Amino acid sequence: MNPSIQKISPNLWFNNEAEEAARHYVSIFNDSKITRVTHHGSEQNEHHPVEEGTVMTVEFQLEGQQFVALNGGPQFHFTEAISFIVHCESQEEIDYYWEKLGEGGDEKAQVCGWLKDKFGVSWQVVPANLSTMITDPDRAKAEKVMKALLQTKTKIDLRALEEAYKG
Known part of the structure; x- marks a missing residue:
């Protein structure tokens, strides 16, 4: 190859x-x-x-x-079954990618950090430390983060997740 x-x-x-x-x-x-x-x-x-x-x-x-x-033509369309994850280090970065990728996209498809862009491609704009927080061995901390994440209506609020993680 x-x-x-x-x-x-x-x-x-x-x-x-x-x-x-x-x-x-x-x-x-x-x-x-x-x-x-x-x-x-x-x-x-x-x-x-x-x-x-x-x-x-x-x-x-x-x-x-x-x-x-x-x-390739009109036969096939994108679905949320496939998405691209954008790992972000800060709220500013989350805001940037959320705005740029979401511009002209389907606002009804925005939930829990997921969005669908103007071409129908799905993206997850998430904090880089999200996986660490939701897999923490302290299950109480991890569950608080997951609860905060699932309450997110559109773009992720990094501070809210970090506060939930710290308790």
Whole structure:
């Protein structure tokens, strides 16, 4: 295998917004870039007729994680069954990603730190220490954090979780 190829890469199926989505995500995350764009040739697909020269795939990186975005047609749609977790070190970082990823998205799909962006992709914007807090060996502390988390209606309030953790 080519050493520059990541062993596992998420492939995101879009109708025809792959390039727009990749550019949007790259504009939000640091250390991010579009690495390759491929275009349809003269081949035709009976399930998804495409015009020669239109974008087929966009390869991009977000914070070093490689992704592929495919313009595959309208057959498939994103669901909350798959989401991307953004681990944040501060409330400011949570606020930033929540605003940028949620802009134009489905406000009804915002709960407990989860949101759906304008392309239908689900994201979890969470504190980096959330896993540590909810798996603490002191079950009382962990349960208080989980209770506070489950009461969150939209974006996570890091201070509320940390207060619940400290008791």
